[in-house]
Amino acid sequence: MFRCLSDPAMDNITDSIPPSRILVFGALRAPLNLNTWLLTFAVTTVAALCLFSASFFGSSLFDKDGNSIPAGPKGLPILGSFPFLTQYPELTLDRWAKKFGDLYSVWLGNQLFVIVSSPAIVKDLIVTNGAVFSSRKEMFIKSQTVFAGRGITATPYNDRWRKHRRIATNWLNQRAVDSYTPILDREATVLVKSMYQQSHAGAVPINPQPHAGRASLNNMLSIVFGFRTDSIYHPLVGQALRLSREFMNVTGPVSNLVDFIPWMQKFPTPMRSRGQKLHQDLVDTYGGLIKDIEHRMRMGAAVPDCLAKTMLDTEEEEELDHLDMAILASAFMIGGVETTAAIMQWFSALIPAHPEIQMKAHEELDRVVGRERLPTVDDEKNLPYCHAIIKEVERCHNPFWLGTPHVASHDFTYRDQFIPKDTVVVLNTWTMHHDPSRHTDPDDFSPERYIRDSLTAADSANLADPYQRDHWMFGAGRRICPGMIVAEREIWLTISRMLWAFTMESLPDEPIDLKEYDGLSGRSPVPFRINLIPRHPNVAKVLGMEETPP
Numbered sequence: 001m002f003r004c005l006s007d008p009a010m011d012n013i014t015d016s017i018p019p020s021r022i023l024v025f026g027a028l029r030a031p032l033n034l035n036t037w038l039l040t041f042a043v044t045t046v047a048a049l050c051l052f053s054a055s056f057f058g059s060s061l062f063d064k065d066g067n068s069i070p071a072g073p074k075g076l077p078i079l080g081s082f083p084f085l086t087q088y089p090e091l092t093l094d095r096w097a098k099k100f101g102d103l104y105s106v107w108l109g110n111q112l113f114v115i116v117s118s119p120a121i122v123k124d125l126i127v128t129n130g131a132v133f134s135s136r137k138e139m140f141i142k143s144q145t146v147f148a149g150r151g152i153t154a155t156p157y158n159d160r161w162r163k164h165r166r167i168a169t170n171w172l173n174q175r176a177v178d179s180y181t182p183i184l185d186r187e188a189t190v191l192v193k194s195m196y197q198q199s200h201a202g203a204v205p206i207n208p209q210p211h212a213g214r215a216s217l218n219n220m221l222s223i224v225f226g227f228r229t230d231s232i233y234h235p236l237v238g239q240a241l242r243l244s245r246e247f248m249n250v251t252g253p254v255s256n257l258v259d260f261i262p263w264m265q266k267f268p269t270p271m272r273s274r275g276q277k278l279h280q281d282l283v284d285t286y287g288g289l290i291k292d293i294e295h296r297m298r299m300g301a302a303v304p305d306c307l308a309k310t311m312l313d314t315e316e317e318e319e320l321d322h323l324d325m326a327i328l329a330s331a332f333m334i335g336g337v338e339t340t341a342a343i344m345q346w347f348s349a350l351i352p353a354h355p356e357i358q359m360k361a362h363e364e365l366d367r368v369v370g371r372e373r374l375p376t377v378d379d380e381k382n383l384p385y386c387h388a389i390i391k392e393v394e395r396c397h398n399p400f401w402l403g404t405p406h407v408a409s410h411d412f413t414y415r416d417q418f419i420p421k422d423t424v425v426v427l428n429t430w431t432m433h434h435d436p437s438r439h440t441d442p443d444d445f446s447p448e449r450y451i452r453d454s455l456t457a458a459d460s461a462n463l464a465d466p467y468q469r470d471h472w473m474f475g476a477g478r479r480i481c482p483g484m485i486v487a488e489r490e491i492w493l494t495i496s497r498m499l500w501a502f503t504m505e506s507l508p509d510e511p512i513d514l515k516e517y518d519g520l521s522g523r524s525p526v527p528f529r530i531n532l533i534p535r536h537p538n539v540a541k542v543l544g545m546e547e548t549p550p
């Protein structure tokens with residue numbers, strides 16, 4: 001049963017991966033010396049053979065009727081298919097989907113994964129059978145080390161998760177988002193203003209990244225802690241963005257071999273040390289902010305309504321300890337910052353290459369909104385082309401191609417294929433977003449494909465026909481992203497206002513790389529600079545600024 005190196009399928013795959021990219025421990029994108037790799041591989045092979053086979057065969061791969069697990073690629077001994085999911089795992093998963101079909105299995109170490117590549121199967125398993133497919137694997141690095149078993153994102157399907165999800169939803173449902181939309185509105189305007197200022201009204205190119213990062217960060221800081229930062233140079237901006245980035249770099253769903261080979265977890269590794277440090281930094285930073293708020297509440301000072309205040313007000317009734325609160329706040333700060341900022345950045349990276357798309361958006365904005373005011377939330381329904389641009393950015397550049405995997409909490413047989421309890425289930429969103437039968441010419445950036453789709457992501461996720469859903473960026477089922485309403489709203493406000501204010505141009509000497517990316521679990525483009533040329537003199541006036549001559 002061990003995966004065989006001589007399998008022809010593996011030959012094709014190994015041919016396409018430079019040896020220096022085949023890694024054993026930790027972050028996949030840091031090249032490892034080949035000799036070190038071979039030595040490590042030999043040692044781990046010998047040392048782990050007994051332990052591995054015990055856990056590998058621990059659960060049956062057949063149900064009582066003899067149905068077996070879905071077919072899939074054969075991997076390597078011990079490592080399974082881990083080395084083949086290196087730099088662009090979604091492309092490998094896509095290749096395998098074409099070979100093995102919409103439901104196939106992959107082994108990573110001793111962990112069985114099932115990869116789902118069709119909307120119908122996602123609906124059947126994750127939505128219709130949500131009682132079975134809504135748990136999470138307690139990944140060694142992400143769940144156990146960084147989140148210490150807490151944190152709504154990583155917790156298994158249990159009462160702790162239900163409680164945290166309920167608390168989170170109270171702050172993220174439609175009514176809550178409506179109540180703090182003025183905050184999102186203000187941050188979107190500040191974003192455009194700060195871009196206008198830093199670019200000296202289009203005279204010098206800028207990197208949109210810190211502006212997008214601070215807008216998303218301020219939104220989450222307001223929701224979670226009731227305050228905002230007033231400059232991209234505020235120390236918390238650098239610290240919070242560093243923590244989110246570090247999280248994205250240590251917790252990819254298929255990026256840490258130590259997650260899948262339990263005996264390795266007993267030994268210190270650089271990735272484990274990074275996970276431990278990140279845990280402590282999160283507790284110090286966000287737990288520290290909660291302590292400050294607690295202190296202010298005890299002193300009778302006014303504290304604005306925010307998640308931290310709600311948690312402190314209800315900590316006894318909800319049985320929350322300090323670590324629960326610190327990690328739940330961290331889950332918001334991580335889940336809600338890099339993600340929305342990534343979409344703003346992908347938009348800024350993509351759009352300069354499409355002047356004809358910008359022209360259409362500008363024409364729509366001039367016609368519907370005019371040049372005397374900024375677009376608002378209420379305008380969205382009347383700006384179908386701008387709305388479509390955003391959906392298309394999300395289809396083309398989902399920051400989480402592998403989503404956050406779900407886990408089967410019971411044995412399940414689906415269409416004569418057995419999915420054992422504890423199998424990790426991955427939504428292969430890359431393949432679904434590039435299915436030519438759903439999206440004609442899927443590699444093209446073409447907002448027109450969404451021009452008749454006026455639904456929000458939340459409404460789209462509830463459509464009976466899963467093939468009509470806009471995209472799968474927010475996941476599916478009972479664990480679907482609870483932040484999608486706030487995420488969509490802040491993305492709408494920032495992107496529609498950037499389109500309203502600027503013509504966005506790339507620099508002839510600095511081509512923007514759309515293939516390379518930052519982050520393992522969550523992706524944003526590598527830093528780039530663009531020109532943001534104010535579209536008309538009213539931009540300065542509407543933003544409440546003196547016009548800066550170019």
Ligand code: HEM
Pocket residue numbers: 152153154165168172331332333335336337339340343399400403404405406473474475476477478479480481482483484486487
């Ligand atoms: C573009 C923005 C965003 C993207 C692409 C995104 C994506 C996702 C995905 C794929 C999941 C896993 C869903 C699943 O298991 O099927 C998730 C979960 C989650 N997201 Fe988001 N998210 C975004 C914004 C936000 C925001 C603004 C928040 C606000 C706090 C947030 C909070 C969460 C939380 C708490 C979970 C865990 C839910 C659970 O496990 O029950 N996300 N998100």
